[in-house]
Structures are given as structure tokens and as C-alpha cells.
Amino acid sequence: MRTQHEESFRVFARDQAAALRRSAYLLCGDWHLAEDLVQTTLTKLYRAWRRVDEKTQEAYARKTLMRTWLDERRKPWRRAESRDGVVPDTGDSESDPAVAGQRARTRNLVLRALAEVPPRQRAVLVLRYWEDLPTAEVAAALRCSEGTVKSQASRGLQNLRGVIAQHDPDYVGVGAEGTA
Amino acid sequence: MDERTLREGMRDAVGGEPPLGFDPDQVVDKAGREQRKRRAMVGTGLATLVVLAGVATIPGALGAYDQRSVTPAAPVVETSPSKDEDLPLPGMDPAEPEKESGAEINYPEKKLGPHEKSLAQHAGKAVAEVAPNMDDVHVVHSSIPVRGKPETDKTRRLEITVGFTDEVGPTSTMVSIHAPGTVSESPSRICAPDSGDELTRRQCRVISQEDGSTLVSSLAAPDEGPRGALVRTVRHFRTNGAVVQASAYTFNPQQLDPSKLRRETALTDEQLTELVTDPAFTLTE
Numbered sequence: 001m002r003t004q005h006e007e008s009f010r011v012f013a014r015d016q017a018a019a020l021r022r023s024a025y026l027l028c029g030d031w032h033l034a035e036d037l038v039q040t041t042l043t044k045l046y047r048a049w050r051r052v053d054e055k056t057q058e059a060y061a062r063k064t065l066m067r068t069w070l071d072e073r074r075k076p077w078r079r080a081e082s083r084d085g086v087v088p089d090t091g092d093s094e095s096d097p098a099v100a101g102q103r104a105r106t107r108n109l110v111l112r113a114l115a116e117v118p119p120r121q122r123a124v125l126v127l128r129y130w131e132d133l134p135t136a137e138v139a140a141a142l143r144c145s146e147g148t149v150k151s152q153a154s155r156g157l158q159n160l161r162g163v164i165a166q167h168d169p170d171y172v173g174v175g176a177e178g179t180a
Numbered sequence: 181m182d183e184r185t186l187r188e189g190m191r192d193a194v195g196g197e198p199p200l201g202f203d204p205d206q207v208v209d210k211a212g213r214e215q216r217k218r219r220a221m222v223g224t225g226l227a228t229l230v231v232l233a234g235v236a237t238i239p240g241a242l243g244a245y246d247q248r249s250v251t252p253a254a255p256v257v258e259t260s261p262s263k264d265e266d267l268p269l270p271g272m273d274p275a276e277p278e279k280e281s282g283a284e285i286n287y288p289e290k291k292l293g294p295h296e297k298s299l300a301q302h303a304g305k306a307v308a309e310v311a312p313n314m315d316d317v318h319v320v321h322s323s324i325p326v327r328g329k330p331e332t333d334k335t336r337r338l339e340i341t342v343g344f345t346d347e348v349g350p351t352s353t354m355v356s357i358h359a360p361g362t363v364s365e366s367p368s369r370i371c372a373p374d375s376g377d378e379l380t381r382r383q384c385r386v387i388s389q390e391d392g393s394t395l396v397s398s399l400a401a402p403d404e405g406p407r408g409a410l411v412r413t414v415r416h417f418r419t420n421g422a423v424v425q426a427s428a429y430t431f432n433p434q435q436l437d438p439s440k441l442r443r444e445t446a447l448t449d450e451q452l453t454e455l456v457t458d459p460a461f462t463l464t465e
Contacts (some may be wrong), residue, residue: 009208013208038202039207047211106189107193129190135342
């Protein structure tokens with residue numbers, strides 16, 4: 001890679017590493033694995049950097065991350081692994097204990113629910129509702145039709161509700177009120 | 181759960197993230213090392229395949245197996261860069277190749293002397309001659325890049341960029357004149373499967389000339405250029421050890437605009453060949 005390409009890639013890697021790790025974490029529920037996924041993604045991006053259009057660099061990185069994670073899921077030793085979405089202990093800057101408690105509860109539930117949703121549905125949910133990508137871009141990232149994205153998103157949300165109802169029936173009610 | 185709650189939940193989930201546990205710069209360094217290693221391995225693999233294909237073809241080409249003659253089991257396999265057998269060309273001084281190892285030290289470009297200035301002017305005229313349909317033919321830039329510490333006052337390389345406009349739009353061609361003994365790479369190495377450019381190369385041909393010189397014509401993706409761009413290069417390895425090289429592009433190297441990509445390079449193989457074989461392009465007077 002030419003020096004100027006390498007320098008632009010370095011800037012991109014420094015800027016995007018944290019954001020990519022957040023997306024990876026929502027996919028896998030483990031900060032360590034999320035870092036592994038981001039490092040693999042950056043290595044793949046490095047090889048393709050010269051061909052990546054400047055305007056689509058971030059989208060290309062997200063797409064690469066998603067495929068890296070789906071590939072990771074297909075590895076036999078990962079297939080056997082069951083993630084429970086355990087959240088590491090972290091502080092909360094919220095001074096109101098009630099708000100902080102509600103936030104922790106939401107966090108636990110969301111991570112637990114995401115961990116139990118099938119991988120492709122989870123990928124759709126993260127791209128659609130975390131990355132805020134339009135359906136067409138999600139479809140391109142996952143190499144499927146827009147119809148599939150819509151149905152996977154709908155089923156994913158339904159599955160999330162099911163998991164949450166199982167673990168915290170009261171919470172489903174809160175969410176439903178929010179929608180109305 | 182609705183979409184809004186999911187979004188909030190995701191935001192909360194990543195809210196208490198730990199500090200980044202790796203250095204992105206180190207990942208980039210490692211990726212660079214891996215890519216170089218991978219390229220070397222691909223080259224070695226291709227070289228081995230070529231040799232194996234050769235071994236498999238020879239008995240068939242020779243016809244029925246002759247019991248009286250003993251065919252070597254396999255030719256010598258060279259899978260790593262070694263001293264080129266077709267070097268030195270007459271007039272070349274292999275003891276003083278251009279010091280690639282000195283690439284880290286870039287000295288300022290040397291000023292053009294009267295001979296180099298006249299060569300630059302000649303380049304403009306030569307391009308106008310080989311491509312008479314071009315408009316606005318002019319010398320964009322000419323320079324004597326110095327790589328490594330210059331040991332003599334002699335010019336080792338002159339680069340001339342000639343701009344022009346054809347029916348597609350403006351573009352340019354670059355002519356590089358290398359003094360005898362300054363190019364260490366042999367014609368066959370340029371097209372070798374492990375030359376380092378094998379991943380970006382589309383075509384590469386070595387053509388021996390009647391006068392003992394050699395032409396190398398290649399089509400490859402440029403180091404710098406829009407996606408899908410190509411550069412056609414013809415090199416003339418002369419009998420006195422000098423090398424003259426000319427390149428034409430499917431884009432305008434001065435703008436690198438991906439929307440203005442051409443279907444073909446602005447100059448053909450024949451036009452570039454005419455340029456590089458021009459006897460006036462020489463640094464030795």
C-alpha cells in the first residue's frame with residue numbers, strides 16, 4: 001500500500017475503531033470478542049483499502065464487520081458456544097438511582113435478548129436500529145433482498161419480545177406503552 | 181419491545197464501554213506485514229505452478245518417450261528472487277545498480293541541465309508525432325528525482341510528463357529515461373509471477389528486438405488512481421544498459437477523477453513503443 005493510502009487508512013482506523021467495536025459488541029455481547037472482530041475487520045479493510053471509494057468507507061467497514069462476525073459464528077468452536085449476554089460491571093453517571101437502575105435493567109435485557117436471537121436477525125437489528133441504515137443498505141451488507149431484511153427485522157423484534165417476556169414480563173408492557 | 185426501546189437499550193448497552201484494548205496503529209502495521217508476506221507466498225506458489233505445468237507439458241511436447249535418452253526429472257525450481265540470469269545486459273554495470281535500499285533518504289530533485297531541458301522539449305514533440313490527433317500537447321513537468329545519496333553529478337533518471345487532450349478529454353503520458361546501469365531489474369523479472377506486481381497486473385510481455393535490445397509491455401492497475409483504472413507501460417531495455425519507459429493511462433493522472441475513466445489507455449502499445457525506442461531519449465551524450 002502506498003504511503004498516502006496507508007496514512008488515510010491509519011486515520012480511518014483510529015477514528016472508527018471505537019464505533020466499530022460498539023457495533024461488534026452488540027452483535028456478540030463480549031467486549032473481548034468485539035475487539036477481535038474489529039481487528040480482523042481492519043486487517044481485511046487494509047487489503048482492500050486502495051479499491052474502497054472514499055464516500056463509502058464507513059459503509060464498507062460495517063459490511064466487512066458484519067461478514068466477519070457471521071463467518072466467526074460459522075466456526076465450529078463458536079457454534080458450540082452459548083453466550084448468555086452477561087454484562088461487565090460498569091459505572092453509571094446517572095445520579096438518580098432509580099433511572100440508573102432502569103437503565104441497567106434495559107441494558108441487561110437487551111443484551112440477553114439479542115444474544116438469544118438468531119445471528120442473521122441480530123445482524124439485521126443492529127444494522128437497522130443501531131447503525132440506522134436504510135433497508136437497501138442492510139440488504140446489500142447481508143447480501144439478501146430488501147424483503148428478507150424486512151421480514152428478518154420483524155421476526156427479530158418479535159423474538160426479542162418473546163425473550164424479554166420470558167425473563168421480565170413487566171418490561172414488555174413498558175415497551176408496548178412506548179409504542180402506542 | 182418496540183423499535184424505540186430497542187434503540188435506547190442498545191445505547192445503554194454500550195454506554196459503559198471499557199477503553200479500547202488495542203492500538204489501531206499496531207493493527208495497521210501488522211496488516212501491512214501480513215499483506216507483504218501473503219504477496220510473497222502467492223508469487224512463490226504461482227512460480228511453482230508454472231514450473232510444474234512446464235514439467236507436465238515437456239514429455240507430451242517431445243512425443244513418445246525415448247528410452248535411450250534420459251530426461252531430467254525436473255528443471256531447477258527457483259521460487260525466490262535470485263540474481264537474474266539475463267543480467268547484465270551489454271553496457272550494464274551490475275556493480276552499481278540504483279540504490280533501492282537508500283529509498284528512505286530522499287534528496288531534493290536535481291536541477292535540469294541544458295541537455296535534460298532539451299530532452300523534455302523533445303518529449304513534447306515526440307508525443308505530438310506519435311499521436312498526431314491530440315490537441316494541446318505540452319510538457320507538464322520534468323524532473324530528476326534523486327533516490328539515495330547522489331554519488332556523482334551524472335543524471336541517473338529523468339522523468340518527463342507530457343499532457344495532451346484527445347476526444348475523451350485531457351490526460352498525460354510519462355516518459356522516464358534511466359541512465360545505463362541504474363536499473364537493476366531485468367526484463368524477465370518484470371513479468372515474473374513473484375515480481376511484486378503480479379496481483380495488479382493484467383498483461384505482461386517480453387519482446388526481444390533484432391538489435392539485441394528488449395521491450396517489455398505491461399498493463400496493470402496503477403499504484404495511485406481511481407478504482408478500475410489501468411496503466412499501460414512499455415519499457416525499452418537498450419543494449420548500452422539504458423532503459424526508457426513510457427506509460428499511458430485510462431484516467432487523467434493530474435485529476436484522478438473516477439467518473440472520467442476511459443475504456444482504453446490514451447496511447448496504444450505501438451505508440452508507446454515508438455516513444456521508448458526513440459534514440460534521442462538518452463542521458464549519455
